[in-house]
Amino acid sequence: AAIAGANLDEFFMKRIGGLKQQVAAGVQEHSVDGRTPGQQMAVVHACIRSQQPLRETVHAELFAELAAAGIVLVGYAELSAAEREAVRSDYYDHIFPLVTPQSIDPAHPFPFISNLSLNLLVQLRYPGDPEISLARVKVPVSSAAPRFVPIGASGRFVLLEDLMAHHLDMLFPEMEIVGCEPFRVTRNANTSPREEHADDLLMMIESALRDRKFAPVVRLQVRPGMDPLLRGKLAAELGLDEETDVFEVRGMMGMRDLWELARLDRPELKDPPHYPVEHPALVTRRNIFHIIRDSGELLLQHPYESFSASVERFLKEAARDPKVLAIKMTLYRTSSQSPIVAELLTAAQNGKQVAVVVELQARFDEEANIRLATRMEEAGIHVTYGVVGLKTHCKAILVVRRDFNGLRRYVHIGTGNYHPITARLYCDLGLFAFDKEIGRDATELFNYLTTGYTPKRHYGKLLVAPKMLKRGLLERIERETRLHGDAESGHIQFKMNALEDVDICRALYQAARAGVRIDLLVRDSCRIRPGVPGLSETIRVVSIVGRFLEHARVYYFRNGGDEEYFIGSADAMKRNLEFRVEVLAPVSAPALKSELRHMLDLQWQDSRGAWEMQGDGSYRRRTAEDGAELSSQQRLIEEAERRHHGASRLRKRKSRNQRSENGDER
Template identity: 50%
Template sequence: MSVNPGHFPLNEESLPDDRFLDREESWLRFNQRVLELAEDPQLPLLERVRFLSIFASNLDEFFMVRVAGLTRRMATGLAVQSASGRQPREVLERTAAVAHELMLRNAECFRGDLRPALAKEGIEILRWADLAETEQERLRRLFRDRIYPVLTPLVVDSAHPFPYISGLSLNLAVIVRDPETEARMFARVKVPPVLPRFIEASPNRFTPLEDVIAAHLGQLFVGMEVVEHHAFRVTRNQDLEIDDDISEGLLQALERELLRRRFGPVVRLEVEESISDAVLELLIEELTIDEGQVYKVDGPLDLAGLAAIADLDRPELKYPPFVPSKEAIPEDAGIFAAIRERDILLHHPYDSFTTTVQRFIEDAAADPGVLAIKQTLYRTSGDSPIVQALISASEAGKQVVVVVELKARFDERANIAWARELEKAGCHVVYGFVGLKTHCKLALVVRQERDGTLRRYCHIGTGNYHPKTARLYEDFGLLTAEPEIGEDVSVLFNHLTGYSRQNSYGRLLVAPHSLRSGLVLRIEREIENHRAGRAARVRVKCNSLVDEVVIDALYRASQAGVPVDIWVRGICALRPGVEGLSETIRVRSILGRFLEHSRVFAFENGGEPEVWFGSADLMHRNLDRRVEALVRVTERTQRADLVGLLDKAMDDGTQAWWLDGDGTWTRRAAMTDDNLLDIQSHLVKSRRWRTVDATS
């Protein structure tokens, strides 16, 4: 489809060429905000450790996907100037500079702040030389019994080429000397990923696994002198490239590509600062990288492994326990009767996922009146009760249709496994469209009521049907029996499983056909309302804002005087507060205990707000290459509650990061002002934050 929605001229000639921030740097600045949480002394200590782990894991994915993708496009000559005006080489150089800065800051946070703070609480992370003799002796036994058997030292000489180094593996580069010939040789020892990243030497005293291995290298190279050893880690391109026109089945193609992923080109080499020049030069040469791809940090490497430390049973060092509300659907009420009575707006994790969405699917599977269940699955857990409920429904003779997105990044292998389990149980499993990912979050239950009529019950959400992440991700969902939505969702499932070309819906906006144009049309309507003296405002909550067409529409709204509020978690390519361009636009970001994941779009609409939420972020991939769905919320109190939540997040008295026009994020938090509201803590305390008005 055309990126111009066609209803209004783009007027791009009136907008400056430098109106977009660089998306890669914006993503790194998002991860910087995660790092700032790890650096915040007012947060519980083990939560800070978890944020440091998340920072490291996020950065791994950034290199595996974003940096790798840009490098690949440059190598093939397909890279073009970015929307920010930077040439590909400039983007890569700037990305490397910012990433270097953040990695050093991450290492310093661990070494200079978190490790000493943990020690004060009786949790110590020590290098081998700092362990007591009794602890070293215990680890010697552990090495002999559990570690030594799974190690495979690989030497490099005329008969043994340099070994393949798998992506994200932690390794020891070892130089050994033959005392008889004086010959020196390089050897690589892979740190086994099947063992804990940090080994417990004694209660609450840990040491990196590579330190335990390094202390026993003499047992791996018997009769040789170990001259030096250094830890290193490689990141490879691990983004999948699937040819959607291949004749073989998608399942088989994806499995083949997952094997190929292990052999992607190197995009980053991490080494400890202590590495010798000679060993580093050898690694650079053998891995065929340049010095700009080398990242030296004060070890240990791979701090993503700190997640295990964050999981320690020390509740006094974590966020207070939180029990989600079960008030959305009373336990003694039939779920279908409750949905028939009124639309039910859910806000996870503040509302229990188990007693609402999971119960919806489980009750449908067990209800003899239910004839069919249709559901999209993008990510879920392998032991998901929802998958088990779908299998039970199929075995009970109900028609079960599951649209599975196999290409959910880094969940592909798990999705293949449970897709096959669903097929074995007799479910109709569909893998979506060629060239499009199915990312919408939909469930449809067709039920025969007591009077013999058929009624459709639907769930439309912003998050995955994943019971575990539902306790950590913030998401909205709507349970409804409204006939118009039921018709829309039925048509959309027919579109997903068949060859329907339906592009228009009553209560849905669907990508890639109508979502971008529908949003831009509503932004332009706010411009017209403002010019006519009617109430006008645009409010957006999303994970990422990159799409240039939508951003330009927001710029035009601002130039016309329309207030625009944007609550974004991650990337934002829009420049707010720029004179003559975006003076009425404010951008805020909130990170905290829960991952802000919902997408909400609210338009003032002359005083009768129109509110939508759903699965789509404002990125090219979501609007052009995915099947996404937004649903319009019609109940007055629900609309008011959603708008009120957006306004509370944007309030100057709420803790948040504020974006400036130059791309700088400034944190306003309790560290600087004790009177600022932590919106997530507020929602935890208030549990059900919404009003309930069945008559609206």
């Protein structure tokens, strides 16, 4: 519920905000589905309103289940006299000093309302005076003032805004409180300045972030039954159309704050702790570059296999290895306290040539990335911001090392961000490659990212957007269609976050009409409709919703038996394929292809978190025919632990044998 609430907030901030900008600019261009921006906005608004009753039902069920588990949300009116007295005292000591009332009258214009803030609109008057005044009080949700205020140690909570509404007498002594209405505001975050007109990209993004704070409001959330005159005045002050931009919410506004409850110390209500294990090949103290060189390729499955014991170790050893000369890396999202950043700084201090491509426009991480870029530049790291007009979304590391017979290039290509926190929560893949052609391709990639120069760039194995990735996928889909026949059964499998690109969809439909079997594991939005007679009878679409967020991208083509697997950062979306720098890397080793095949097969067998799309676009939860549920994520946890256990036992056995041999020699 917290994630869904946050996603809906971001949808209004970016998508609705963008549509409103287009409407204001008079744009009449039709989208893929034949609608103008105004028509799109009307359809989206209607859809969101139609979903509201379902959201409210789900929220009510959620709070009922929490109550059954001893986590009870109560109204202030339900508290006993003793509890009210205790809460009032605590409120006065710890929350009241944080609250600032703002009058709304001719001497005090309507105040600025910050994005996603929860507020109280208070109606009040002096006793005996019929004239009603207005005031705005911001609900100061923060670490110091939690949204869910505990009532002692009872396991019961009252919402902060409810508590504040019943203590307005502290803010307005000797005033009569006539009414109090909560409201919440969402502002446009679709600030997209023209990079090609900027002399300094960093300054441009900083300016855009300042503008975003004061961007137009795109949504107002209020309670049902709010006084129509008050509602109209509030909408007008915020520059909104009352009919289209005001959304009524029963119950709690700002569901993203439910993360507070998720952080409660109630382990019995959560999944057992998951501890990622080392990849079997890395259960050793050997130099990681020797391991990668001997293996040729290593495939990592996060969060089942440890990010810190693989990617972070790779950078840690690179930063300290005297034979390493250069480290090049892309950063889209990461943590300010990330060990990765620390290792890059260490590498620079140790005299390595370090170059980092930081994407300043990673949505809602812009400020963090600006601080990160500044910090690295001050340490002597060569920081660039990618190619003008394109987002750098690819996940790549290139390490150049002087080995015994010359310079060698070691490459990591990932599907997920180099972020130590999400690496424990997202299902992603990473590929370590010691391959001359991939090494050359990675060098070309970083030269492109640091210069923006494109003519005559050639890639031997990597598929790189926006120049060749989309074309490469379309050619492979067409090849699968051409190869399909009675003797050869064509088969395409994609695993990704979203499938929206029109050209890719059309090519898949054409392949399906030819009889090619197409299996699509798409977690989020998918424009393909499966099982439509004469169009997509051989297509299946499944979304897996489980403990971890499915985030990996895998592209599989049977190719007449000479199977191809690619992993990387790109979803099959127009923005990814045409307006971002993305990378897909081939997985060539037969053993690693078998790993990917096993993972994909497991996910197609999933009967716990799998939702299968129907021909009308709706989803139906898949159930096990024999009643024995299979969770692909849990199975992958167990298999990773078994592999690690076996590798650890083997290492211990070898260590004992070596000690024994050394003893015999003595």
